[in-house]
Amino acid sequence: MEPLQHFCHPEHPLVFNQDDRRGCLCRGCWESVLGPSYSCTKCNGCFHHKSCAELPLGLHHPLHPLHPLILFDENTDYPEEEEEEEEEEEEKEKSKCEVCKESRYEYTYRCYRCDFNLHVRCGSLAPTLEAEFHDHPLTPFWNLITFTCNLCGIKEDKGMPYLCNPCGLSIHRKCAYFPPRLKVVRHKHPLHITHSSLELHESDSRFCLLCVQKVDTRYGLYYCSKCDFIAHLNCAMNRRNREDINLLELKDGENEDAELDQFVESAAAYKVKKIKVGEDGTEIATEIEHFSHKHDLKLTDEEVHNNEKCDGCVRAISPPFYSCAKCSFFLHKSCANLPMKKRHPLHQHPLTLLPKAPNNRRMFWCSACSFLGYPGSPDLLCNGFSYNCKTCNFDLDVQCSLTLDILTHKGHQHRLILSYTGFSQSCSSCGDRRNLVFRCTTCEFALDFKCATLPQTSMYKQHEHPFTLNYTAEDDSGEYYCDICEEERNPNHWYYYCKDCTYPAHPKCILGKYPNMKFGGAYTFDCHQHPLTFIEEPKDCPPCHKCSDPCKELIYQCALCNFYIHYYCL
Known part of the structure; x- marks a missing residue:
């Protein structure tokens, strides 16, 4: 087909694509691009469904017969300069669609004279709709009325519903277009829509297994x-939960994850260099070449006494582990066995294992720990392995990648299920509010990813005994303090405790400001003739060699030359 010159992208023509563009969103309707589409090959973007790209620029519609409606893009409607909040709210009210009463960033047909707006999906309604979840055709009602939607359950809503006169059903227009089948990331089979409780198995109470x-x-x-x-309609339709699969091509009973799972199991992250046979006859890889490190690694069962951390999970190293004889590189045996690719219930695409960067310059915020919480918080910054899309x-x-959507934790007597909601929920362990937590269906207990993956035991500097994670107050004294920072503790929050010394402490005080970072190790850079050591913070805050600002934390140093440079200045 001929390239298309589109009003939203005048710089370059859009080229027709016959194949799916999974993972890409349509500029017109902001749904996943499945099937034929248009896109800009020069910008590698501006994706459109074929139907959205070929929309007419003008439209006569029965809801607004006085004037023609003109197609425009919500994303380019308003100038980027700052406006007063009241003016912004007024503009948002004006751009609401007359049918669905929502403001969405999608193509809209507009009458500027009358301030009439109609989303393209709301404006292209057929005289009747054959909804696959209902036996009779649905008829659109072109007047505003107050009704209760018999599909989503929203009561006394004002709008223009679809009606089924024989059954007395009133359904939102957007609900009438819910797909009959879809696939969510956290379940292996496709889900189908139903509005009959007779189909469900008997149960005392029902919980959506996406939001709990x-x-x-x-x-x-x-x-x-x-x-x-079982899942709420809106939870299953949410982009974070929904999987980009064309169910027209997926047969009933077919598990599209099976092929990937087999690939994952065969995708080892290392090559075996030496093997020994154990007492039980099993083969043990005693020396490996791991993709994350330039030197061979040898297996050891010896204890480590200098608080070394694993370069994979960034937790305290413990036997059995692999280590490098030439540099300070350690890897738990379990971390060495991590697959190169895997699926996870938090994401719709396969994830690829990325190593710790050779020069230690790759740091990231884990998408589970910092999910809609505090993405810039230093205690969530990590420089270990990651599973990346x-x-x-x-x-x-690594810790979050091993945590699945159903969790059994020592800190709670009931099982916990991963819950993603549009509102924040309070973590019972620390009190922080997150949109992503593990919830209990029996009681009001919730746990965020950061607390769900806290180590059960931890050492603290030169303290001779290990600290154990505690879930209940150690006594009924009514006075609860941290013996490290000497500040008051919340008795309902988890803490670390040394029983031998009756020594309680905040988790943040035990684990430090950067619990997911490994410091130390020498790295070579062009900015200095000697290898530089990665340290948490230097003494006396010397000036950075590049920007001259004081070096307070996340610093590379050469002690020999008194050379310091910020991590961010490299």
Whole structure:
């Protein structure tokens, strides 16, 4: 097909693509691009469904017969200069669609004279709709009325519904277009839509297994009858939960994860150099060539006494582990066995294992720990291995990558299920609020990823005994303090405790400001003739060699030359 000159991208023509562009969003409707599409090959972007790219620029619509409607792009409607908050709110009200009453960044048909707006999806309604979840055709009602949607359950909503007169159903227009089947990341089978509680298995209470909130089974939901898996309509439709799969090509009972799982198991991260046979006859790799390090690594069962950390998970090293005889590189045996690719219930794409960078310059915030919380918080910064999706700029540290969506934790008597909601929930361990937590269906207990992956034991500087993670107050004295910072502790929050010394402490005081960082090791850079050591913070805050600002933390130093440079200045 001929290239298309599109109004939203006048710089270059859009080229037709026959194949799917999974992982890309359509500029017109902001849905995943499956099937034929247009895109800009020069900018490697501006993706459009074929139908969205070929929309007419003008439209006569029965909802607004007085004037023609003109197509425009919500993303380019407003200037970038700062405006007063009241003016911004007023503009947002004006751009609401007359049908769905929502403001969305998608193509809209607009009448500037009357301030009438119509999303392209809301404006292209057929006289009747054959909804696959209902036996009768639905008819659009072109007047504003107050109704309760019989599919999503929202009560006394004002809008223009789809009606089924024989059944007395009133359904939101957007609900009428829910797909009959879809695939979510956290379940292996496709889910199908149902609005009949008779189809569900008997149960005392029903919870959506995506947000772990109660489901009203009198209304519509997504359901897997094989596994009794249930989800709210909006939870299943959410982009973070929904998987980019064309279900027209996926047959019933077919598990598209199976092929990937086999590939993952065969994708080892190392080559075996030497093997010995254990007492039980099993083969043990005693020397390996790991993809993350330039030297061979040897297996050892010896204890380490100088608080070394694993370069993979950035936790205290413990036997058995692999180590490098030439440099300070350590790897738990379990971390060496991590697969090169894997699936995780937090992301819709396969994740690839990335190593610790040779010059220690790659740091990241884990997408699970910092999820809609405090993405710039230093205690969440990591420089170990990560499971990464390059397309989405998504990273998981090793501990979070091993944590699945159903969790059994020593700190709680019931099982916990991963919950993603549009509102923040308070973590019972630390009190921080997150949109992503592990929730209990029995009681009001919740746990964020940061606390769910806290080490059960930890050493603290020169203290001779290990500290153990405690979940309840150590006594009923009514006075709760941290013996390190000497500040008050919340008795309901978890803490570390040395029983031998009756020594309680905040987790942040025991683990330090950068618990997910490994310091030390010498690295070579062009800015200095000697190898530089990565340190947390120097004494007396000397000036940075490049920017001259004081060096306070995350510093490379050459003690021989009194040379210092910020991590961010390299």
